[in-house]
Amino acid sequence: SQTIHQWPATLVQPVGSPLSLECTVEGTSNPNLYWYRQAAGRGLQLLFYSVGIGQISSEVPQNLSASRPQDRQFILSSKKLLLSDSGFYLCACKPGTGVYEQYFGPGTRLTVT
């Protein structure tokens, strides 16, 4: 079965600083990968998804970007963080064909100060 790792677990960054969050997946090949954001007390907002290396779809306009340099690596970035970027970031994986559910990593808590 698949395992999803997220790094770091928590992060405190000043406004205007860059961001890089990493998600890696073990135990599956060619997965669909997703980045979600969860603001405090709110539901999940899909930010990006990827069906393959270098293939990124953005769901909402924002100052964040995503990249997939390897099959099982998904990176969320920003050049300049805003206060509104604070939240809980979750990486998810749909392992492959014939599987319809998503599996989630442990999340990264980002606080922008």
Place this chain on the structure above:
Amino acid sequence: AQSVTQPDIHITVSEGASLELRCNYSYGATPYLFWYVQSPGQGLQLLLKYFSGDTLVQGIKGFEAEFKRSQSSFNLRKPSVHWSDAAEYFCAVGDNYGQNFVFGPGTRLSVLP
């Protein structure tokens, strides 16, 4: 477009009491339905899923859910709640491509001793 509603933002039950969390969906085709649980500061864990077949599905931790097409509902139930069940519960609907995956806003469950 798909949508999911969870009418109850917060539910409080006593330990040992039965539980039902409501979920209604809107989807043009046959839905793929899921329930997830999230403990504070954690990622989401899949409780159960429905694709086809028997409309009553069993999941982990003693949970079950029933798909009712006529009511567009997929309610989650547990006969006897444990204190460790206190968490946020999310209903989700997806398609067979795994790309259109929509979460409800969540229901927070509190358990009284």
